[in-house]
Amino acid sequence: DADVTQTPRNRITKTGKRIMLECSQTKGHDRMYWYRQDPGLGLRLIYYSFDVKDINKGEISDGYSVSRQAQAKFSLSLESAIPNQTALYFCATAQGALSYEQYFGPGTRLTVT
Amino acid sequence: GQQVMQIPQYQHVQEGEDFTTYCNSSTTLSNIQWYKQRPGGHPVFLIQLVKSGEVKKQKRLTFQFGEAKKNSSLHITATQTTDVGTYFCAGLVEYGNKLVFGAGTILRVKS
Numbered sequence: 001d002a003d004v005t006q007t008p009r010n011r012i013t014k015t016g017k018r019i020m021l022e023c024s025q026t027k028g029h030d031r032m033y034w035y036r037q038d039p040g041l042g043l044r045l046i047y048y049s050f051d052v053k054d055i056n057k058g059e060i061s062d063g064y065s066v067s068r069q070a071q072a073k074f075s076l077s078l079e080s081a082i083p084n085q086t087a088l089y090f091c092a093t094a095q096g097a098l099s100y101e102q103y104f105g106p107g108t109r110l111t112v113t
Numbered sequence: 114g115q116q117v118m119q120i121p122q123y124q125h126v127q128e129g130e131d132f133t134t135y136c137n138s139s140t141t142l143s144n145i146q147w148y149k150q151r152p153g154g155h156p157v158f159l160i161q162l163v164k165s166g167e168v169k170k171q172k173r174l175t176f177q178f179g180e181a182k183k184n185s186s187l188h189i190t191a192t193q194t195t196d197v198g199t200y201f202c203a204g205l206v207e208y209g210n211k212l213v214f215g216a217g218t219i220l221r222v223k224s
Contacts, residue, residue, distance in 0.1 A: 040122065040216060043203075090155060100144070101158045102203075
C-alpha cells in the first residue's frame with residue numbers, strides 16, 4: 001500500500017464550486033505539505049503543517065484553505081474554484097527537524113471549467 | 114523572496130550523451146535536495162547535500178553543492194532511456210523551515 005495517498009486522483013469541476021482534496025499518510029510523519037505544479041513553474045507551496053495544531057501559509061495560499069484533522073490527514077479546500085486553479089496538486093510529508101526529505105503522494109489532477 | 118533558479122528548462126539528448134542541470138539560489142542554503150519525477154508520476158527524492166563543496170555519486174549521477182552553498186548541479190553520465198523525466202532541485206533556506214523548489218529540467222532521451 002502507498003504511504004501517502006490522495007483522493008480524488010482526477011477531478012473536473014465548474015467555476016464557483018467548492019472542492020476538497022484529501023491526503024492521508026501512514027508514514028507517521030509530523031509535517032505535511034500541499035503543493036501545486038504548473039508547467040514551467042515547478043512545485044509551489046500552498047500550505048504546510050508541522051503538527052495537528054499548526055497551519056502555515058506558503059507562497060500561494062490565496063484562494064485555498066486547509067485542515068489538519070489528524071496527524072495522518074491534511075485536506076486542501078478551494079472555496080470557490082476558478083479556472084486558473086487548474087493544476088496538478090501534490091501532498092507531501094516529511095519528518096525531523098534536520099532532514100527535510102519529502103515523500104510525495106501520487107497527485108490530484110484538477111480541472112476547473 | 115527566496116528563489117531557486119534552475120536551468121535549462123528542457124534538454125533533449127541522444128542516448129549515451131551526458132546531461133547536466135544547474136540550480137542557483139539568491140541566498141545561502143542550509144541544504145539542497147534533488148528529486149526526479151517520471152512522466153505521469155510524482156517527485157521522488159534522490160539525494161540531499163549539506164556541506165559546502167560536497168560531491169555525492171549515485172551510479173551514473175553526480176551531485177555537487179557549491180562552496181558558497183548557493184548553487185548545485187546534477188550530472189548524468191551516458192544517459193539511458195530510463196533517465197527521462199523532470200529533475201527538480203529544492204533548497205532549504207538557512208534558518209528556514211521549508212523547501213523552495215526550482216522550476217525543473219525536463220530530460221528527454223532519444224534512443
